[in-house]
Amino acid sequence: MSNPFENGSSKGSILSFGELLLRICPDAGGEWLHENQLPFFVGGAELNVATALALWGLPSAYFTALPDNALSTQILDYLQDKNVDTAPVYMGGDRIGLYYLTRGKDIKNNALIYDRANSAFAGLKPRQVDWDKVLNGVSWFHFSAICPAISQDVADVCVEVLEAASARNITISVDLNYRARLWQYGKQPIDVMPQLVKYADLIMGNIWAAERMLDIPVEPNVTESGQKSIYLKEAQKSSEAIIAQFPKCKAVANTFRFDAGEGINYYTALYDGDKLHSSKQYDTDKVVDKVGSGDCFMAGLIYGFYSKLSPLETLEFATSAAYQKLFIEGDATNKTVQQITNAIKL
Numbered sequence: 001m002s003n004p005f006e007n008g009s010s011k012g013s014i015l016s017f018g019e020l021l022l023r024i025c026p027d028a029g030g031e032w033l034h035e036n037q038l039p040f041f042v043g044g045a046e047l048n049v050a051t052a053l054a055l056w057g058l059p060s061a062y063f064t065a066l067p068d069n070a071l072s073t074q075i076l077d078y079l080q081d082k083n084v085d086t087a088p089v090y091m092g093g094d095r096i097g098l099y100y101l102t103r104g105k106d107i108k109n110n111a112l113i114y115d116r117a118n119s120a121f122a123g124l125k126p127r128q129v130d131w132d133k134v135l136n137g138v139s140w141f142h143f144s145a146i147c148p149a150i151s152q153d154v155a156d157v158c159v160e161v162l163e164a165a166s167a168r169n170i171t172i173s174v175d176l177n178y179r180a181r182l183w184q185y186g187k188q189p190i191d192v193m194p195q196l197v198k199y200a201d202l203i204m205g206n207i208w209a210a211e212r213m214l215d216i217p218v219e220p221n222v223t224e225s226g227q228k229s230i231y232l233k234e235a236q237k238s239s240e241a242i243i244a245q246f247p248k249c250k251a252v253a254n255t256f257r258f259d260a261g262e263g264i265n266y267y268t269a270l271y272d273g274d275k276l277h278s279s280k281q282y283d284t285d286k287v288v289d290k291v292g293s294g295d296c297f298m299a300g301l302i303y304g305f306y307s308k309l310s311p312l313e314t315l316e317f318a319t320s321a322a323y324q325k326l327f328i329e330g331d332a333t334n335k336t337v338q339q340i341t342n343a344i345k346l
């Protein structure tokens with residue numbers, strides 16, 4: 001089948017919507033206290049998508065909220081230098097959110113500490129932003145499950161912007177990235193996500209996130225089997241069920257990233273409404289930084305569909321991009337389209 005987004009609007013900009021966070025990286029032994037050095041990276045799941053797309057030459061714009069101060073001005077200049085259009089950014093609120101992540105660890109364990117309460121983005125309220133202005137010239141809108149996990153107000157803002165984007169026939173993508181430390185405001189993902197996902201044309205995540213957020217069941221013994229063919233069958237079932245439940249959705253992508261000692265086994269699948277495509281498998285016995293690999297996969301999907309690649313070409317590009325991110329320190333990729341394409345397994 002050809003690209004399911006072929007007839008969609010294109011050639012406008014791709015707007016990524018979400019919270020910018022600074023990642024602060026203490027070492028496990030506390031040496032940072034003696035050295036007076038605390039490395040950091042500019043992060044945020046949706047920003048990682050925006051910077052990847054800009055690096056790959058697409059018209060990439062970013063919406064977040066930042067306090068109106070000198071630090072924000074420096075960050076915006078830095079993003080503009082990376083060719084991210086920051087004109088949509090809302091200036092107001094009190095602070096920039098932070099997350100602390102012990103060097104060399106991933107966000108799944110106790111190495112993660114969020115310090116993002118009362119951030120400018122968390123303070124957004126419905127009817128505060130002029131979405132007509134923000135969405136002007138946009139043909140693709142990207143958000144993730146991190147935004148509605150922050151607060152009821154931000155979840156309401158998500159509904160507002162998705163309605164506005166949908167009314168303008170903008171293609172919408174969502175990453176079902178589950179962050180267990182969020183969702184602290186009395187709602188579970190399942191109470192909120194279906195109302196947002198119904199606007200999406202492209203849904204990315206993994207079968208377990210779809211179960212948790214959309215109530216799409218996963219066979220209980222699938223994890224015990226550990227078999228790729230069984231996981232891929234489950235990906236097909238899950239994708240078909242998602243499309244049946246959310247008829248606007250044209251394609252569903254799933255990642256399979258399994259820890260193997262210090263390394264990782266990685267492959268992905270894309271269901272285009274007709275057929276399940278699966279990627280080559282990538283294995284490594286060492287990784288540098290897992291953060292943002294999923295964001296890089298998401299950016300690769302948007303890149304491929306926006307550039308009218310076929311579903312399989314899109315999947316292989318996105319998978320190679322995500323795999324290479326595992327060897328890059330920081331939240332975002334620095335690999336070019338050429339480097340990613342050259343590294344696709346044959």
Ligand SMILES: Nc1ncnc2c1ncn2[C@@H]1O[C@H](COP(=O)(O)OP(=O)(O)OP(=O)(O)O)[C@@H](O)[C@H]1O
Pocket residue numbers: 107177178206208209223255256257258290291292293294295
């Ligand atoms: N409940 C689960 N059981 C087994 N494996 C899981 C489960 N949830 C996730 N995984 C595996 O872990 C991988 C990474 O999941 P995770 O939710 O961290 O992705 P992510 O948020 O996209 O990562 P990133 O930090 O790169 O953006 C998935 O691709 C999947 O293979």
Ligand SMILES: O=C(O)C(=O)C[C@H](O)[C@H](O)CO
Pocket residue numbers: 021043044045046048099107146177179291292293294295331
């Ligand atoms: O966890 C969050 O809210 C982040 O945005 C931090 C990281 O950038 C993100 O988890 C990477 O996918």
